[in-house]
Amino acid sequence: MKSEAIVELGKPLQTIETETPEPKGNEVLLKITHSGVCHSDVHIHDGYFDLGGGNKLPVGAMLNLPHTMGHEIEGEVVSIGPEVTEVEIGSHVVAYPWIGCGECATCKAGDEHYCNAPRQLGIQLPGGFADYCIVPDSKYVLDYEGIRPGLAATYMCSGLTAFGALKKFVNISDDDHILIMGLGGVGMMGLQFARALFNCKILAADIDPNKLQAAKGAGADEVYDTSDELSIKKLLEDTGGGVKATADFVGAEKTVQYSLDSTKKGGQVVVVGLFGGAFQMPIPMFPLSAKSIGGSFVGNLEETKEMLELVKQGKVDPIPVSKRDIKEATQTLDDLRDGSITGRVVLQP
Numbered sequence: 278m279k280s281e282a283i284v285e286l287g288k289p290l291q292t293i294e295t296e297t298p299e300p301k302g303n304e305v306l307l308k309i310t311h312s313g314v315c316h317s318d319v320h321i322h323d324g325y326f327d328l329g330g331g332n333k334l335p336v337g338a339m340l341n342l343p344h345t346m347g348h349e350i351e352g353e354v355v356s357i358g359p360e361v362t363e364v365e366i367g368s369h370v371v372a373y374p375w376i377g378c379g380e381c382a383t384c385k386a387g388d389e390h391y392c393n394a395p396r397q398l399g400i401q402l403p404g405g406f407a408d409y410c411i412v413p414d415s416k417y418v419l420d421y422e423g424i425r426p427g428l429a430a431t432y433m434c435s436g437l438t439a440f441g442a443l444k445k446f447v448n449i450s451d452d453d454h455i456l457i458m459g460l461g462g463v464g465m466m467g468l469q470f471a472r473a474l475f476n477c478k479i480l481a482a483d484i485d486p487n488k489l490q491a492a493k494g495a496g497a498d499e500v501y502d503t504s505d506e507l508s509i510k511k512l513l514e515d516t517g518g519g520v521k522a523t524a525d526f527v528g529a530e531k532t533v534q535y536s537l538d539s540t541k542k543g544g545q546v547v548v549v550g551l552f553g554g555a556f557q558m559p560i561p562m563f564p565l566s567a568k569s570i571g572g573s574f575v576g577n578l579e580e581t582k583e584m585l586e587l588v589k590q591g592k593v594d595p596i597p598v599s600k601r602d603i604k605e606a607t608q609t610l611d612d613l614r615d616g617s618i619t620g621r622v623v624l625q626p
């Protein structure tokens with residue numbers, strides 16, 4: 278099999294040839310049809326996440342070079358291990374990539390994506406920038422019938438990131454307001470999942486008037502231009518003191534501050550975006566405002582199944598997906614780094 282692999286961090290990917298693996302036990306071998314390229318692949322390729330202020334979070338130590346990235350994997354089951362019973366050869370599936378050790382308390386509680394000994398496809402394990410990929414257990418293989426090929430792959434990271442963040446919201450009543458901060462691809466999916474999950478008023482905020490217009494078209498009840506300093510005052514008036522919960526899909530200093538200021542006492546801010554930076558808050562404001570600030574990282578396997586059901590029911594409009602030959606993997610990473618890609622690129626071996 279051939280893979281487009283990181284041989285040296287930050288350098289162009291190289292085509293490497295290895296023996297196509299034989300699935301053992303509960304493993305499933307996929308012949309890859311599409312593999313999404315995510316912004317976090319850029320960071321993995323660089324070897325670090327930028328934490329702002331000149332600080333870096335290195336990722337190189339967890340990679341086994343040469344490493345095959347790609348965690349939005351779609352493919353056809355071509356071979357199964359002897360213990361696999363529920364997956365049929367020939368079926369077209371996506372692979373849940375956020376796999377844990379399976380043994381620790383976190384994994385046993387179903388939150389494998391938070392495991393401290395992860396075996397994530399495309400990160401610790403070889404991923405989708407290849408002809409074939411081994412999935413460690415058939416339970417991570419999910420059918421995507423009813424979802425367009427190529428698009429289905431993208432739900433395993435960008436879709437799940439949006440959905441998982443909204444699933445963190447607690448006690449949202451129909452009289453509440455919630456806010457979607459940041460209307461890029463993931464934020465727009467968040468807006469649509471919010472409409473599918475909640476009956477409350479859904480607000481959206483961004484600095485780009487075109488994106489605000491798009492959010493209105495996608496069903497936002499009201500939109501706010503965060504570059505307008507008076508917009509927060511209007512939001513607080515419109516909501517009678519703030520929203521119950523905000524999902525910040527940007528994760529920058531200014532958006533987190535805006536999100537906090539928009540959220541009412543006892544409310545919740547869930548930070549999803551990885552833009553970077555740092556922010557300060559006086560400690561007494563935690564008890565005095567009773568607001569909580571938390572983070573969200575993708576979602577667990579059960580949430581993934583729930584999300585796919587909503588997508589199959591047509592509750593979420595497809596994001597723009599463009600297909601490229603896998604040979605263009607390095608170019609795609611460069612384009613993502615430059616910000617010149619709208620929607621998602623999926624690679625085809």
Ligand SMILES: [Zn+2]
Nearest residue numbers: 315317434435
């Ligand atoms: Zn990703």
Ligand SMILES: [Zn+2]
Nearest residue numbers: 378381384392
């Ligand atoms: Zn674990």
